[in-house]
Every structure is written in C-alpha cells, then in structure tokens.
Amino acid sequence: MLSMEMTSMQRFEAALNHETPDYVPVSLFGGIFEVHFVPGMDVVRYGTSGENMAKAHIAFYERIGGDNIYCLSDMGLIVQGWGVRMKLPSEPDIHMALGKFPVKEPGDWEKLEVLDPKVDGRMRLYLDACRICSEKYGDSVPVGVSLPSPFTTTTHVCSMEETLVHMMTEPEALKKGLKTITDTVAEFINACVANGAYFAGYLVTRASWEITTEDQYREFGAPSDEEVFRRTPSMVNIPHICGTEPMFDLVNEWKTKHKNVKAISWWDRGAKSNLKEVKEKWGKSLALMAGIDHTNTLPSGTPDEIAAEVKDSCKTAMAGGGFVLAPGCEVSPKTPWANMRACVNAARRYGKY
Template sequence: MEMTPMQRFEAALNFETPDYVPVSLFGGIFEVHFVPGMDVVRYGTSGANMAKAHIAFYEHVGGDTIYCLSDMGLIVQGWGVRMKLPTEPDIHMALGKFPVKEPGDWEKLEVLDPRVDGRMRLYLDACAICSEKYGDRVPIGVSMPSPLTTTTHVCSMEDTLMHMITDPDALKKGLKVITDTIADFINACVDNGAYFAGYLTTRASKEITTVEQYREFGAPYDEEIFRRTPAMVHVPHICGVEPMFEIIDDYRKKFKNVKAISWWDRGAKPNLAEAKATYGKNLALMAGIDHTNTLVSGTPDDVAAEIRNACETAKEGSGFVLAPGCEVSPKTPWPNMRAAINAARRYGKY
C-alpha cells in the first residue's frame, strides 16, 4: 500500500523503510508563480496568500512536504528592523536598517509575541490553513532561524561577530531574549499544525564562526530551543560550505526531536557519500539536489541523473530525504522541479 507523504517522511527520519525516498522542495518565493496575480510582497505580508501559494505549488509540482518559507524579516520586524521592498519580480523583501548597532542595544530587545509582533502571524495563519486542508497526510514545515542566526538579522553580521569578541555578555543578553521569542514562536506554529522546523543554524559553518565560538554563542541557545519545543521535529539547516556536522550530531544524541541535517551537499564538505558513511546511520540526511546549478540551469534529464546518483549514494538503510541545499531559485524551470519528483519515485523506490 502506498504511504502518505507524512508516513513516508516520518519513516525516513526514523530510519524505517518508506515506500520511496521522500522529497522536500524548498519552494519559497518560487511558489508565487503558481497563483495568478500573486507577487512577493503579497506572499510575504499575508498568511492566507502564503498558504494559497504553498497549496498551489504542492498541487502542481508534488513532493512530500509543504514548507512555509518567507524572508528573514518575519521575526525581527518586531524589534524594529525595516524592510526593503523589491522593485523587481522574484526578489525577496530584504533586511534594511538594523536596530542593534552598539553592544548596549542588545539589552533593549524585549520578548515578542508571535501572534501580534513582526510578521510571525503569517506562519501561524499559513500553517493553520494548510493543516486544515491536508490534515495529518502531509507534513507541514516552517523555516525558523536559530537564535544566533537571528542576531545577524537584527544586527549586521560584522557587528555581531565583533560583539562576540568585545562584548560577549551584552550579546548573550540579546540571545536570551531572542531564544525566548523563537521558542514561543515554534510552539505557536505547532499549535497551528506545523510538524517540523527547518531550523536555520546557518552560522554553524566554519567559514563564519569557529567551533569554539559556536559552542559558546550558538549551541546553548539551540539546546534551549530543543528543550522547550518537544512537539516540533527539528531539522537543522546549514547552507555554508563547512557545516559543523559534529555539533548537529551532538544535538541528535541529546534530543529526540532533532532528527536530521539539511545542507548543500553538492558544494560543501562533507559531500553526501562522506556524510552517509560518517553520520548516516543515526542522523538522517536531507540533501542530494543542487539548487545552484542542476535544478536551475540543467535539463530534466540532468535533474533525474542527479537524483539517481543521490539515491544510489544515500537511500540504503533509510534516513534519507531528497532536498535542495537551500531555497530554490525563483528562476528554476518548474519542469525541473517536477522531474525531481518523478526521478525520486523512479530511483528512490525501496
């Protein structure tokens, strides 16, 4: 009997045997193309519009998840970040003026309410609408920045990294407030139907921070999030070129709700084969599709060949979800997205 997408996704994350390798396509603003008259601003300012785009994309393209993904201002607008609206199609709303410039500014942050502050309500509304339509048949995910990642959305990356060195205590005060806000936001998403979080530990990459820095300024707050959100399945995501697998695997050992890692296996170390050999018996792997090259500029046959290679590399023993290394480009030809689904069913059959 054919599994539902939820059954397939759960089986893969829990190292049980699904009928096929599941596919999770991070459509993001690519999905606005499937709703006549929709644009990025309408998508990014209305939960109903976001849900409409997710549902249209899912119905047209397929896959095994619905993934709520907006721009990086969703939370931090509540702390006064100003957004830059796109002047051309297919461009995200961008972070503008940062409210945190000096170390003392971290103490000015207050815990936000996900129901009223920033644009967090969008995820709650979108999750509720999608959950009402699909029930427990389709896993609904949310893209959720970690506390340390969020510091670089409320303050420049350069200043945040400098504060690690010059004013660590001030930065940690900000991290505590951010952690409280994100934990509340995640639990509110669960209450509205979310099943998993693409948990953006994007600063856990060695070209950005050292392992020692991340263990001090990232890991304690990530672990607090995992403790306080037991009903959410977490898939840490790192789109850098030297992701700290060892830290994510530590999370998996400590927390039952940390199931997998998502990363750009086609352009980072380790690659898929290396990760499967070193971590893939216990930490599920979400990867295999190159969103920067094959998916956006290849042919459907190129996409199918890459999917075949990924399945041959990582499907044995389960614990594998086909996915791009990050949000797909809005310029991606949609037949390539459909080709990924078809190839997964062809080459990912158990």
C-alpha cells in the same frame, strides 16, 4: 498483491526515523518559486499574508507534488517586531530585505524584549499559513516552517560584522540579547506547532566554519539552540546550514541529545562534505536532507540530468532509510517547472524501497 502507498507524512516520518518508507520522500524548498503558482501573486503579497502564503504552497503542492509543504519567509518575519525595517524587493523575484538594524551599541542588546508570535513582527503569517495548510491536508502532508535560530537572528537585528565584534569585546551584552531572542524563537516554534506545523527547517546558518570557529559557535550559538530544542518537544527540528563547511559533529551531538532533532539539511553538492562522506560518517544517526544542486542542475539542467542526479543521490544515501531528497537551499525562482516535476518523478523511480 496490491501494495499500499504511504501518505507524504508517513513517508517523510519514516525517512526521518530511519525506518523504511515506500519511496524516498522529496522536500522541494520552493520558497519564492512557489509564488508563481498563483496568478497575480508576488513576493510582497506572499510575504505579508498567511492566506497568500498558504495559497502559494497549496497550489505548488497540487501541481508539482513532493512530500511536504514548506513555508519560507524573508528574514524579517521575527525581527520586524524589534523594529527592523524591511526594504521592498528591487526586482520581482527576490525576498524583501532587512533594512536598518536596531542594535548598534552593545547596550542595545538588553533593550530587546520577548515578542509575542501572535501579534509582533509578521510571525502571525506562519501561524495562519500552517493552520490553513494543515486544515486542508490533515495528517497526510507534513507542514513545515523555515525560521532562523537565535544566533542567526542576532545577525538580523545587528549587522554580521558588529555581532562578530560584540562576540569578542562584549560577550555578556550579546548573551543578554540572545536570551531574549531564544525565548522569542521557542515561543514562535511552539505557536507554529499549535497551528499544525510538523517540522521546522531550523536555520543555523552560522554553524559553518567559514563564518565562526567551532569554539565560538559552541559558546554563543549552541547553548541557545539546545535551549530551543528543549523547549519545543513537539516540533521536529531539522537544522539547515547554507554554508560550505557545516559543523556536522555538532548537529549530530544535538541529534543524540534531543529526540526532536532528526536530520541535517545542507548543500551537499557545494559544501566540503558531500553526500557520500556524510552518509558514511553520520548517516546512521542523522537523517540527511540533500541530494539535488539548487544552484546548478535544478535551475539549469535538463530533466534527464536531474533524473541522473536524483538516481546518483538515491544510490548513495537511501540504504537504511534516513534520506530525504532535497535541494541544498531555496530553489531559484527561475527553475523550470518541468525540472521540479522531473525531480519528484525521478525520486519515485529511483528512490523505491
């Protein structure tokens, strides 16, 4: 009997909903790595034109495969609209960096105004990239965007140190800024959906105990996250935490309260909680997006070592669905192309249901 292969969209959706896909889907989190798939493209061209961004992701998807398209910008996309200046990259393979911050004094928080994703900052980039990619692939490939949560964004308009000081000394001023940022992020997410985005890699990078306490995050970060989830019913939100001590209980609470929160993405091979522990504790509720070490195996391993890691992760996490094979964060641009291919091939081999 012939078995029908699922489309990438069906595979990804099934995994996120704890249904049974044909194979474990792969989300490669390529970012700057994908810039190299278009001759003559560089980080600045990629980061300043939605058409270029789309070109890079389409070229990568056609060449390497995987099960989604994942637009990934530097951190200035939104906050440039509030006057953050960007610094050009000092080397070819790094993102543009944030320059001077507009919020210096507590009183500056209330000077921020809600931005329009169509015209302010560089948010238009994602709208164009999502439209081009979703027009090309229709419903067969999920298109995603990576964007910072409101609380993460506060530390992109103000320095991390000052933001943490304002949390203690000027909480009401900071909360005024957070309200404006939350309105902007929710609008932006909905505009991405309107242009064909299916999922958001929602960067809650500060929801990690080495940065804030859980009480602090619950007071300052979580209310704005939940507000965003409530206001973006058509986006599949996948909280991503770069840190080493993600607040899994908190993300799991969001999943139980909000239908549009589906999964968590974290660095399972570097964080304190590994794939096995998280699968056992939260894996029946949260879908898990993890399994490949972007700091070590993926850039430096051999294709065989990558296949072994994929095999191990599939064995640990694919049972019962709810597993997407993914690196813990953005892939290093120095990763050999053959290793990315090896990752996809191994997922098709060891991730078969």
